[in-house]
Amino acid sequence: MTSPPPRLSTVAERCSSVLKPLRTASGARLGIDPRALGAFRIMLGLLLIVDLIAYRLPGLVTFYTDDGVFPRSALAEVYPTFAAASLHAISGSAWVQGILFAIAGCVAVFLLVGYRTRLATGVSLLLLASLYARNPHVINGGNTILLTFLFFGLFLPLDARWSLDGGRRHRNDRRVCSVGTAAILLHFVIIYATNAVRKYQSEPWLSGTAVPRIFHVEEYFVGLGPHLAEYTAALTAANWFWVGLLSTSPFLILFVGRFRTVLVLAFGFVHLGMAATMRLGVFPFVMIAGLLLFLPPRAWDRFDGVRRDHGSSAFELIIRRIELVRDGASEPEATTSPATGARIRRGLRGCCSLVLVCVLASLLVWQLAGIGVVDSPVSDGELADASWAFFAPNPPDTSSWYVLEAELESGETVDAADGGAVAFDRPPNAAEAYESALWLEYGLDMRNFGETHYEPAAAYFCQRVESDVESITIHHVEQSVDSDGAVGDPTPSERISYSC
Structure with missing residues (x-):
């Protein structure tokens, strides 16, 4: 006599008892505390603002206009796909770039405070990708990782905490998994x-x-x-x-x-x-x-405890203001039936x-x-x-810098940077050979290219030297280094001689 088959409910209970520990383990490892998502969003907004104002804005004309070292004609020649895709490549004028910078800054502020968070994340992603595509010579790995964070942020509830949007779906502190x-x-x-x-x-x-x-x-x-x-x-x-x-x-x-x-x-x-x-x-x-x-949640519990122990700090007051605005907002009215909405969401x-x-x-x-x-x-x-x-x-096993040699109408050659004698010696402070982080990225990246890529830079420098300069010669100088310091003498190589 055969035994009766197990009931479906019993099978489901057994499956649930097996899967529950797996869900718990995966949630603890692949889930994120909603407070971490809020802090991550705030950090992304701050980074966008700092990258834009502290790093990009001072080099707006130099690196993002047709009067700079990388005009749109050079972009179209070297990176035609980027030229076609970049919104910043629609114009080479400084005022157009300034408007785009201002829009990006405003959207970054929206992301920072969590207002229309998903839209602000998407627009920030598009504008940042467009800006980086406008001049790929002045970005590094950190910039591209920032882009990926914005992309993944589109699929995360970044408004879960400390936002004007309110995180109404995440009132508790359960991990988002x-x-x-x-x-x-x-x-x-x-x-x-x-x-x-x-x-x-x-x-x-x-x-x-x-x-x-x-x-x-x-x-x-x-x-x-x-x-x-x-x-x-x-x-x-x-x-x-x-x-x-x-x-x-x-x-x-x-x-x-x-x-x-x-x-x-x-x-x-x-x-x-x-x-x-x-x-x-x-x-x-x-x-x-x-x-x-x-x-993990325990670390954020400690953070919340520190905030409560120290009273109403400036950060705490901002959070309370945000929460007041959030709680005063009305819930959107449903425009579809629950069943239809559930199918759409799935x-x-x-x-x-x-x-x-x-x-x-x-x-x-x-x-x-x-x-x-x-x-x-x-x-x-x-x-x-x-x-x-x-x-x-x-x-890297070499230290490198550039020397700009200017030939005057008199036939004399001088250093275009300071008007002194041309010298290829190692600078006393090599970091000062590059005015900013963007100049450093640009200079290091240009080492891999030939004379054609240096023409826009040479034309740019010609516009900024004295009127009696006949030509500009750009030299790239390298000196080997090891763990004990510099090795051997600097070795200059001429990259381009450009008639002004």
Whole structure:
């Protein structure tokens, strides 16, 4: 006599009992505290404003107009796809760029305070991508990571806390767990993990000489950086610490609670050290913004406790103002039936999940191509920027700068920068050879190009020298460095001689 088949309800209960621990474990590791999402949104808004005002705005004419070093004609010749796609390439006038900068700044403020958050995130993403496409010579890995954060932010409830939109869907402090949260956390860890693999493929990093050598590439270093170059033992220890810390990056996903907090603080400490010593633009703070997403609820409970203990700080008053405005807003009226709305939401979630999976897979392929696991679809030079290599596997072994030689009508040659004698010696302060972080990015990127790419820059310098200058010659000077300092004599190479 056969036994009766089990009831469907019993099977469902058994499946639920098996899946519940899996859901709990995945939620703890791939979910994000709503307060972390709010802090992440605020950080993104601040970074957009700082990148725009502190870095891009001073170089508006120089790097984003037809009167600068990279006019639209050069963009169309070198990067025709970017020229066609960039909104900033519709005009070469400074006033048009100024309007676009102002719009981007206003939208970044909306993102900062959480007003029309998803729309502000999308518009910020489009304007930032357009700006970076207008002049790809003045961006670094931190800028492209910021772009990816804005993209993934479109699929996250960034208004979950501390926003004018109010986060009405997230009144409690339960973790938000979705394909979007999993995608951005995995994306962030992949950046660190593949960089660790690249460093294990590098003899200088494995021998402990990479960081001491990098600190003698003086054009990168400002603040405390120049004072640390002689402490070789400490820099060697920093080399090993960073390689070891990158190796633990998968534990940002695998660990929970206190262990994850310790890792977040360790990575954050390193990035603050980078900001205090190196000219890297917004990169260190972009990475710190990403690390906020990993902080567990207990860390945010501590933060809330500190805010309550210290009374109404300026930050607290702003939050209360935002909450008052939020709570006074009326709920939107439903325009569709509940059943129809549920079907639409399910369809949108499915489409969004598919997009996220495809984008994350594409980014992973890029990273795997960088470490040699799969074939690269682009050239090595393009891959270096796309894969967020960050001085790996081959840290720089030369320090470089430019010399502008001006020939006067009298036949005399002088340094176009200061009017003195032309000299190719190493500058006393190599960082001062580049006026800003944008000039540094531009100068380092232009090393890979030939005479044609230097013509717009030479024309730009001709416009800014004395009227009796007949021609400008741009020399690129390199000097080898190792972990003990400069090696050999500077070696100049003429890049272009341009008649003014």
